Amino acid sequence: MSGFVEACLSLARDLFPLIWSGVIIGCLYALGALGLVMIYKSSKVVNFSHGNVAGFAAFLVYGFSSGVLLELSWGSAVLLAIISVIIIAFMTYAIISPLVFSSDLTATIGTLGIGLIAQGATLLIFGADIVSLDLPVPRFSMSVLGLRMTGYDLTVLSVAIVTIGALFFVIDYTKLGIAFRAISQNPFAAEVCGLNLRSIHFFAWIVAAVLGVVGALLIVPTTFLSVTTVATFMLQAFAAAVIGGFASLPGSLVGGLLIGILMNLFTFYVSPEFSSTFLLGVILLALNLFPSGILEKVGGSRV
Amino acid sequence: MSDSGLSLTASRPVSGGMNLLASGSATTWATIVVLVLLPLILSGSWTFSLAVCFANSIGVLSVSVLLRYGGEVSIGHGFFAAIGAYSVGILETRYGLSLYFSLPVALALGVLLGVAFAWPSRNLSGIHLAVTTMALALAVPELINNADHLTGGYEGLYVSHPVVPGVKMSYQRYYVALLALIAVTYAVARLRHSRQGMALLLAKSHPAAADAFGTRRVWARISVMGISGGIAALCGSMLAFAGSTVSPSGYTLWTSIFLLVGSVVSFYGLSLLRALIGGAFLTLVPQFLSASGAWIPVLYGIALLSMILIGHYLPKLREGILGRHGGRK
Numbered sequence: 001m002s003g004f005v006e007a008c009l010s011l012a013r014d015l016f017p018l019i020w021s022g023v024i025i026g027c028l029y030a031l032g033a034l035g036l037v038m039i040y041k042s043s044k045v046v047n048f049s050h051g052n053v054a055g056f057a058a059f060l061v062y063g064f065s066s067g068v069l070l071e072l073s074w075g076s077a078v079l080l081a082i083i084s085v086i087i088i089a090f091m092t093y094a095i096i097s098p099l100v101f102s103s104d105l106t107a108t109i110g111t112l113g114i115g116l117i118a119q120g121a122t123l124l125i126f127g128a129d130i131v132s133l134d135l136p137v138p139r140f141s142m143s144v145l146g147l148r149m150t151g152y153d154l155t156v157l158s159v160a161i162v163t164i165g166a167l168f169f170v171i172d173y174t175k176l177g178i179a180f181r182a183i184s185q186n187p188f189a190a191e192v193c194g195l196n197l198r199s200i201h202f203f204a205w206i207v208a209a210v211l212g213v214v215g216a217l218l219i220v221p222t223t224f225l226s227v228t229t230v231a232t233f234m235l236q237a238f239a240a241a242v243i244g245g246f247a248s249l250p251g252s253l254v255g256g257l258l259i260g261i262l263m264n265l266f267t268f269y270v271s272p273e274f275s276s277t278f279l280l281g282v283i284l285l286a287l288n289l290f291p292s293g294i295l296e297k298v299g300g301s302r303v
Numbered sequence: 304m305s306d307s308g309l310s311l312t313a314s315r316p317v318s319g320g321m322n323l324l325a326s327g328s329a330t331t332w333a334t335i336v337v338l339v340l341l342p343l344i345l346s347g348s349w350t351f352s353l354a355v356c357f358a359n360s361i362g363v364l365s366v367s368v369l370l371r372y373g374g375e376v377s378i379g380h381g382f383f384a385a386i387g388a389y390s391v392g393i394l395e396t397r398y399g400l401s402l403y404f405s406l407p408v409a410l411a412l413g414v415l416l417g418v419a420f421a422w423p424s425r426n427l428s429g430i431h432l433a434v435t436t437m438a439l440a441l442a443v444p445e446l447i448n449n450a451d452h453l454t455g456g457y458e459g460l461y462v463s464h465p466v467v468p469g470v471k472m473s474y475q476r477y478y479v480a481l482l483a484l485i486a487v488t489y490a491v492a493r494l495r496h497s498r499q500g501m502a503l504l505l506a507k508s509h510p511a512a513a514d515a516f517g518t519r520r521v522w523a524r525i526s527v528m529g530i531s532g533g534i535a536a537l538c539g540s541m542l543a544f545a546g547s548t549v550s551p552s553g554y555t556l557w558t559s560i561f562l563l564v565g566s567v568v569s570f571y572g573l574s575l576l577r578a579l580i581g582g583a584f585l586t587l588v589p590q591f592l593s594a595s596g597a598w599i600p601v602l603y604g605i606a607l608l609s610m611i612l613i614g615h616y617l618p619k620l621r622e623g624i625l626g627r628h629g630g631r632k
Contacts, residue, residue, distance in 0.1 A: 046430040048378075048437075095608060099615055105376055105429055109567060110611050112378070112560060116604030123597035235441060238434055246431070273449050280438040284423045287431060 016147055018264050024153050025222075026260020027160035031215035032237025033244065033252035034167065035208030040246050041184040042204035044104040049092065049115035051234025054212030056118045057085045058220055058230055059126045062133045068126070074136055082213055088118070089209035093202060100201070115231075122227050130226045135217065156218050163214055164253065167207065171249065176203060184247070236263065239279050243286045243294055251295040258294075331575050335485060342477050350477045352586055354545035357480035360582025361487050362538035363565035365531045367578070368491060370571050372503045373527035375428060379436030381559035382420075383413050383532040385443050385551075387539025392460035392549035393453055401464045402479070402544060409540040410533050417532020421525040440559040447551040459550025462543050480545040487534055488575045494530070495573075503527055535562075561585050564607050570614065 032050065039047045063069035064077035072080065092114050099107035138151040171177035182190040183200045191197055215237070216230045223229055240259045244251025259282070266278045286294070342350045362384055369377050387409040394405040424435050447454045454460065466475055494500040506513035506523035514520065543549045562585070569581030584606065592598050 040430070046434065095612075099611065102615060105433075106611055106615070108430055108433065109376060109563065110608055112563065113604040113607035113611070116560070116564075116600040116607065118604075120597055120599065120601030120604065124601070128597075235437070238437065242431070242434055273445055276438070276445050277442040280435075280442045283435055283438045287427055287435065288423060291426060 014268065018268055019261055020147055020149070020153075022261030022264035023257055024156050024260070025219075025264070026240075026257035027156055028215050028219050028233070028256075029236045029240045029259050030253045030256025031160060031163065031211050031218075032234050033240035033256050034164065034249060035211040035215075036237060036241045037244065037246060037249055037252045038204040038208045038211070040241070041249075042180060043100045043107070043201045045096070045100055045107045045111060046246075047111045047205075047208065048108065049111045049118055050208065050212055050237070051231035052115040052118040052122070053085060053088055053092075053209065054216040054234065055225075055227065055230030056088075056122045057081045057209075057213040058133060058216040058225055059122050059131075060084055061217060062131055062225060063126060066131075078213075078217065082210055085209045085213050086206050089205040090202065093205045097198065097201070119227060119231070126227075128227060130224045133217075133220045133225045135221050137221070152221060159214065159218060163211065167211070168249070176200075180204065235276075236260075236279065239283050242283050243290075245290065245292045245294065247292075248295055254294055334576055334579070338481055339478075342474060347473050350473055351545075352590055354477045354480040355542065356579070356582045356586035357477075357484040358538055358541035358545050358582070359562075359565065359585040360484050360578040361541055362535055362562045363569055363581035363585070364487055364491060364573060364578045365534035365538055366562050366566040367569065367571045367573055367581075368534060369527060369531040370566060371573060372494075372500070372507060373524060373531070374507045375524075375527075376433045376563065377436040377531070378433060378556070378559045378563055379439035380531070380535045380562050381440045381554045381556065382436075382443050383417060383535030384539035384542065384558065384562075385447065385554035386412050386416055386532075387536030387541075388543040388549045388554065389447070389454055389460075389539075390536070391540040391543040392455075392462055395462055395464045396455075396460045397453065399464075402466050402540070406537070406540055409536045413536020413539075414529045414533040417529040417535075418525055420532070421528035425521045425524050436559070437556065440556045443554050444551045447554065454549075454551070457551060459548055459552075460543075462547050462549060466544075476545045476547070480541045483537060483541050484578070485575065487537060488573070488578060491534075491573050499526070561603065564603050567607055567610050570610070 032054075036047055036050055039045055039050075058081075060069075060081040061074075061077050064072050064080050065074050070077075070080075092111070095114070096107045096110040099110055135152070135155070137155040141148055141150040143149075171180060179190070179195050179200050180203065182193070182195060183197060187197060212234075215233070219230065219233045236259055237256070240255035241252045243255030243258060244253070246252075259279075262282065263275060263278070267275055270278075338353075341353065345353070362380065365383070366377060366380050369375055369380075390409040390412055391402065391405045394400040394408060420439060424432055427435055448456050451457075463472070465472060466479055502513065502516070502518040503523050503526065505516065506518045506520055510520050513523065539554075542553070546553075565581035565585045568584045569577040572578065572580075588602060589596075589599050592602065
């Protein structure tokens with residue numbers, strides 16, 4: 001009897017910190033997934049270059065602030081990196097926009113090409129070395145109900161809440177957001193009503209790029225920065241978007257949190273070595289159980 | 304559900320280059336003759352890279368078959384290639400079996416796993432399948448590394464068992480790979496004229512009609528994945544035999560992406576020449592750029608984009624020119 005109680009206690013002791021850190025990392029996955037879904041919802045393209053471009057941006061912040069390229073303050077380095085990423089998003093869309101309107105699958109392959117170029121550019125400019133990039137976050141940790149929270153955790157949580165809240169506000173209450181929703185529901189009717197498809201697509205690509213940079217900058221302090229760090233992180237974001245059905249913004253938020261928590265539990269209780277295989281299993285299971293997303297209501301066929 | 308298929312595949316009739324080999328076209332036969340005679344002129348390092356190029360051409364074919372017959376894009380074929388490569392490597396180093404035994408095993412495993420992957424993903428198409436294949440490719444390196452008692456982990460395996468005893472190994476690597484490539488191209492060309500191939504194409508372009516004729520969409524998907532997985536496994540076993548080593552670094556997500564790049568660069572062609580172009584792009588470009596490795600992804604990316612854009616604009620351009628001629632008449 002006492003053994004059982006002890007087991008329950010130790011489970012609770014492990015479980016809550018695991019879920020907490022899963023939620024934190026899940027917020028980051030959600031930021032990445034939201035970017036993917038924004039692009040997919042508007043232009044039906046899966047942006048495989050998302051991770052590589054965001055990684056390039058993280059390297060740009062490093063380059064602008066550390067003296068490799070420029071010696072700026074952290075804030076202006078981030079601003080400059082965001083501007084460059086917006087330019088990259090602009091150019092990417094300009095290159096693949098003729099494809100978007102003929103075949104979304106071809107355009108999706110095209111984004112793989114952009115991703116390869118971004119990866120090569122990172123290698124060419126910054127080399128294959130590992131660098132460390134730190135965030136100016138408040139360094140403290142406190143204990144709430146036996147849960148250790150660090151300044152980093154709270155920064156991630158608040159940045160994610162503010163960013164995602166702002167995004168949902170824009171999409172729900174502004175004219176731009178209404179246009180975005182109209183286009184994702186029915187591009188043809190939206191165009192008939194006088195909306196410009198291309199400018200809304202641009203809006204989605206730019207928002208996605210900025211979300212990617214925010215996610216990349218927040219993920220880097222947990223590890224180090226190398227050519228593949230952010231690209232690897234974005235793969236979890238892909239899984240999160242898939243769980244959300246790839247076409248639902250709230251779904252991808254839930255998917256991100258779910259992936260964060262599940263991955264954490266799996267690596268702790270089962271094995272840290274099979275995490276990608278686990279991810280594959282989760283994706284296959286999710287796609288078979290909820291083919292159109294975890295938040296999709298049952299009823300009515302989707303053709 | 305998702306889309307209209309690739310613009311290239313949709314707008315181009317599938318035959319064209321495909322029945323070249325079956326009808327014994329001059330270009331294909333000339334290519335074969337040149338390739339057979341080439342080792343007599345070239346130095347050893349060239350025959351080695353050409354053999355690897357043939358193996359990669361088979362991999363490019365496997366991606367193109369899936370695209371042409373299934374209308375689906377895969378960035379996970381590195382998985383099937385790894386299966387083929389490791390069947391050859393493991394059967395030789397652990398059990399001392401040569402290619403005569405390991406090649407059929409590799410092929411069977413590739414088909415089986417293609418089917419095994421196609422079943423849970425049978426209802427996915429377009430981007431959903433692409434993302435799933437990506438997850439498949441990502442799982443490969445850790446699976447290999449965790450089975451290190453079989454696969455040799457990071458260090459990999461060394462393949463050196465001869466197929467025909469007494470013949471110089473470098474010739475064997477070259478000719479076996481070439482033979483495999485020709486055989487696969489021939490089989491794919493035959494598939495185009497077979498009932499099965501027709502049924503698959505019908506299921507891709509007119510699912511409802513195919514359903515009425517008794518070809519279920521799910522069945523079509525599973526058999527296409529099986530065929531494509533089998534060819535990719537052959538690619539892997541040839542990579543292992545011709546390249547003489549098998550290691551996990553050869554089967555990452557990049558391998559799968561590069562196979563897709565090769566398929567796009569060869570315009571999803573199924574003929575011998577087209578497959579060779581794709582394979583050569585994957586093998587020879589890194590060799591020329593070996594001094595500056597960072598340029599490889601940039602070049603691949605640019606090649607991918609430009610081929611796709613050419614594929615997009617060429618039919619329109621051709622139409623425009625033809626239209627003008629028509630107007631003059």
